[in-house]
Amino acid sequence: MNEILTHPSRIKVPYTWSAGEALSRFFKALRDEQKILGSRCLKCRKVYVPPKKTCGTCFVECSEWLEVGPSGTLVSFSQASYPSPAHRVLKPLFGLIRLEGADTSFLHMLGETNLQSLKIGVKVLPVFAEKRTGSILDIAYFKVIS
Ligand SMILES: [Zn+2]
Numbered sequence: 001m002n003e004i005l006t007h008p009s010r011i012k013v014p015y016t017w018s019a020g021e022a023l024s025r026f027f028k029a030l031r032d033e034q035k036i037l038g039s040r041c042l043k044c045r046k047v048y049v050p051p052k053k054t055c056g057t058c059f060v061e062c063s064e065w066l067e068v069g070p071s072g073t074l075v076s077f078s079q080a081s082y083p084s085p086a087h088r089v090l091k092p093l094f095g096l097i098r099l100e101g102a103d104t105s106f107l108h109m110l111g112e113t114n115l116q117s118l119k120i121g122v123k124v125l126p127v128f129a130e131k132r133t134g135s136i137l138d139i140a141y142f143k144v145i146s
Pocket residue numbers: 041042043044045046055056057058059060
């Protein structure tokens with residue numbers, strides 16, 4: 001049998017990914033109004049943040065939109081211990097945040113705090129970026145308020 005060899009390499013492929021209908025509406029609200037929107041499933045009433053077009057449980061359209069937060073509860077947290085070009089700061093803190101009115105949690109960076117002072121259950125608020133472009137980074141980070 002012939003041995004098949006591999007050749008490790010890297011390719012760089014420029015790519016533009018569509019945010020889709022639901023996330024575009026979500027990002028525009030962040031950019032233009034500094035509001036965080038969720039979408040509600042018409043069958044099970046679950047509120048998704050970030051919003052989904054279709055409920056993953058019921059396969060029903062999530063066509064009811066509502067503003068959530070801005071405050072939320074820290075559900076979990078962690079700190080990246082390795083550098084990455086994707087990180088804005090060295091050893092960023094990440095939090096899983098359940099916004100008021102939402103049934104799902106989402107991941108974002110935490111700021112104005114440190115790992116030792118974080119506790120599950122603390123209340124957080126978003127800090128919006130001064131220059132917003134229509135991305136999840138229009139929320140610069142969440143800060144602890146209690
Ligand atoms: Zn549902």
